[in-house]
Amino acid sequence: MEERIGYRVVGKIKAVKGVCPVGHKVGERFELSGHHTGGLCGFLYHDVFPYIIMLQFGGGFPPDWGDPDVIALDCVDKDNLVTIELRRIK
Numbered sequence: 001m002e003e004r005i006g007y008r009v010v011g012k013i014k015a016v017k018g019v020c021p022v023g024h025k026v027g028e029r030f031e032l033s034g035h036h037t038g039g040l041c042g043f044l045y046h047d048v049f050p051y052i053i054m055l056q057f058g059g060g061f062p063p064d065w066g067d068p069d070v071i072a073l074d075c076v077d078k079d080n081l082v083t084i085e086l087r088r089i090k
Contacts, residue, residue: 006056008089018080044075055088
């Protein structure tokens, strides 16, 4: 069994504008970490990786940015925009 390092990070697809070429759909959930893509598209994982690491190891955002445990990010493909919410689970 794998030993967990840091906090759990869960990604949830919040929106898809156009047609995701990988097939991601609104509501899909992914267990993510620095070692595991959880089945997330490689391009999107590449874009969100720094935020996964930050959330996994206890980093956060300034209080005036909102919830320090949550961030929403967009895919690099602006014609088929996928929005994912990353959430740290404490």
